[in-house]
Amino acid sequence: MAFSYRSPCPVASALDVVGDRWSLVVLRTIFAGCRTYGDLAGMSEGISTNILADRLARLEEFGLVTKTPYRMHPVRNEYRLTRAGADMLPILQALADWSLKHVPGRWAQPDWFARGRPADFYPAD
Amino acid sequence: MAFSYRSPCPVASALDVVGDRWSLVVLRTIFAGCRTYGDLAGMSEGISTNILADRLARLEEFGLVTKTPYRMHPVRNEYRLTRAGADMLPILQALADWSLKHVPGRWAQPDWFARGRPADFYPAD
DNA sequence: GCACTGACTTGCAATATGCAAGTGACGTAG
DNA sequence: CTACGTCACTTGCATATTGCAAGTCAGTGC
Secondary structure (H helix, E strand, O other): OOOOOOOOOHHHHHHHHHOOOOHHHHHHHHHOOOOOHHHHHOOOOOOOHHHHHHHHHHHHHOOOEEEEEEEOOOOEEEEEEOHHHHOOHHHHHHHHHHHHHHOOOOOOOOHHHHOOOHHHHOOOO | OOOOOOOOOHHHHHHHHHOOOOHHHHHHHHHOOOOOHHHHHOOOOOOOHHHHHHHHHHHHHOOOEEEEEEEOOOOEEEEEEOHHHHOOHHHHHHHHHHHHHHOOOOOOOOHHHHOOOHHHHOOOO
16 A cells, blocks of 8 residues: 655656556646546547546645535536646656657647746646 | 557657656666666666566667667677657656655756756767 | 436456566686 | 576566446436
């Protein structure tokens, strides 16, 4: 149950948090403005709902997103970035830059993404 | 057998290449100067050798590293970064920056890493 | 009531990971 | 020239993670 990092290396540690096939894709989708489970489940990459639920729980545990009900009866939740989550933006940008340089036929990054800064996505508090 | 990207999204595509627990840790170790299989197998995170062999083959397939014999009798190979591999540096730096900000007790980045630029690691040709 | 939606959960097969042990080419000591 | 060691992997197998489909359950619209 107890989580532990593989080593004190900062690269390895970040990958202990988001080093899988989906975590960063989910975060990207939240950056893009999707906030509900349904919106996220509808992402174009086709994530299965059990994985989505698991990744959201994990991201919440690690303090990258918050889950807050925006309506009761029925409960509807909203997933939002924390500061730590917003601070992942440079990682996403670096990944996107690499793909645009080395993989043909990728989508161009929208301007809000390419030029965005983490602080632009910090929660309002 | 045929590989295909989940979507044309550049973030998702980069993760199709290196979105797992080990690929970027292996790359980090090559950046750090480890070039032989034995050096890589000895990394402090303790990768198992079957995974290491698989990741090196994958990184080679995707053109991020090259495997070249530096000695025959017996054959000893050297793994080196290609340009595409060296261009992963900003991703590693962004991951490290995030950890240093959000995970306590991580190692500081050595200067060659924090200040390095991909071109510093391009193959000599 | 009765279908419908949104947000998950569950079951289960397929795939990936981790550990330990094995293999084979070669080099070195005796 | 035989035994032992090293390097670079491979193999076997148990466990964990992923992916797909289907099910659940609260509430809403009609």
